[in-house]
Amino acid sequence: MSDKVILAYSGGLDTSVAIRWLREKYGWDVIAVAVDVGNEADFTLIKQKAVNVGAIKAIVLEAKDSFINDYVFPALKANAVYEGEYPLGTALGRPLIAKLLVEEAKKEGAVAIAHGCTGKGNDQVRIEVAINALAPNIKILAPAREWGMTRQQTIDYAKRYGIPIPITSSSPYSLDESLWGRAIECGVLEDPWNEPPDDAYSWTKSPDETPDEPAYIEIDFEGGIPVAVNQQRQDGVSLVGYLNELAGRHGVGRIDHLESRLVGIKSREIYEAPAAIVLLQAHQALETMTLSRDQLSFKRRVAEEYANLIYNGYWFSGLRQDLAAYVESSQRFVTGTVRLKLFKGNCSVVGRKSPFSLYNYGLATYDKGDRFDQSDAAGFIHLWGLPVKTQSQVQWADRTKP
Numbered sequence: 001m002s003d004k005v006i007l008a009y010s011g012g013l014d015t016s017v018a019i020r021w022l023r024e025k026y027g028w029d030v031i032a033v034a035v036d037v038g039n040e041a042d043f044t045l046i047k048q049k050a051v052n053v054g055a056i057k058a059i060v061l062e063a064k065d066s067f068i069n070d071y072v073f074p075a076l077k078a079n080a081v082y083e084g085e086y087p088l089g090t091a092l093g094r095p096l097i098a099k100l101l102v103e104e105a106k107k108e109g110a111v112a113i114a115h116g117c118t119g120k121g122n123d124q125v126r127i128e129v130a131i132n133a134l135a136p137n138i139k140i141l142a143p144a145r146e147w148g149m150t151r152q153q154t155i156d157y158a159k160r161y162g163i164p165i166p167i168t169s170s171s172p173y174s175l176d177e178s179l180w181g182r183a184i185e186c187g188v189l190e191d192p193w194n195e196p197p198d199d200a201y202s203w204t205k206s207p208d209e210t211p212d213e214p215a216y217i218e219i220d221f222e223g224g225i226p227v228a229v230n231q232q233r234q235d236g237v238s239l240v241g242y243l244n245e246l247a248g249r250h251g252v253g254r255i256d257h258l259e260s261r262l263v264g265i266k267s268r269e270i271y272e273a274p275a276a277i278v279l280l281q282a283h284q285a286l287e288t289m290t291l292s293r294d295q296l297s298f299k300r301r302v303a304e305e306y307a308n309l310i311y312n313g314y315w316f317s318g319l320r321q322d323l324a325a326y327v328e329s330s331q332r333f334v335t336g337t338v339r340l341k342l343f344k345g346n347c348s349v350v351g352r353k354s355p356f357s358l359y360n361y362g363l364a365t366y367d368k369g370d371r372f373d374q375s376d377a378a379g380f381i382h383l384w385g386l387p388v389k390t391q392s393q394v395q396w397a398d399r400t401k402p
């Protein structure tokens, strides 16, 4: 009996060729595993294809629920956005996929796990760091990094073995999808000066094709988690799916990011992430109402660190878990409702309310009902400015210079 290898399978050209290549090169039986994190793929077809191409078994794992609740929502609570642009739709799926591959490998008694990442991207790092953290003794193979074939040679290899070449490989773009967003790379996008052509987008409408009436939506949060849209309670997966559709129809969610990859290169990435954009904006708006100034400013620093950890493949690190505990604690009172307007590619917050609001009308108003004692301000300013005044008298000869 041959040894078994678990292959992370997408149904695309590279991973299909990999099924054959692993068999040829190592003589191993390949078990293809496809993971559904909300990529809009036909998984029945993918499964069939894996077997046709030579896998001894093909498995589809439904993981949308875990993806949203265990990976996406913790990142949302943290407001994790890489370099201020990328909501991490691909990066967040990788530790989950790795975890599922490891579980499958153990179940099947496989000696190795293989994935289809190339040597130039972040995904190879995320997947391998995660596998090593969860199953330090399993072998990892990256056929597309090892075989040294060009795109054309891969196609020739596929033809030679009767592996169907997907129509999508004639598409000018490389795609990756999850419920938290769609990443589009390659082709004309590789010139950062080129405006992305319309055919790069599929989840979002161009602003000139969006409705002429804005859509107003209300999102309810409980402890930092979105639980309802327009008073309709929904589980996380359907809520995110619903917002992807609705906000995408209004052209919301397009991101053009010149990104700094972990492997040292800059790459031009286009993303469509309608639900992520809406929810991140809404969540932050609710935090401005329910967290103190100090909490907000500390949390912004945590957000950047958290995003870097996710991007860099450190999901299973101790620091990520520590930060998650802090973020979790910070969300105790992030409960309330945010009202947003979706219109012609823009998403704006137009209202917010919370039972735990720190906004106090009596303190803020300039109208009658003002409970703020303005005479307190003079003494406060005096002490606040005291160190600056003291220093300037001793150390700045010319106080007219900036």
Ligand code: ARG
Pocket (backbone or CB within 6 Å): 088, 090, 091, 121, 122, 123, 174, 175, 176, 183, 185, 259, 269
């Ligand atoms: N640059 C993004 C990231 O590193 C998107 C990667 C898309 N992945 C892919 N295999 N096409 O997260």
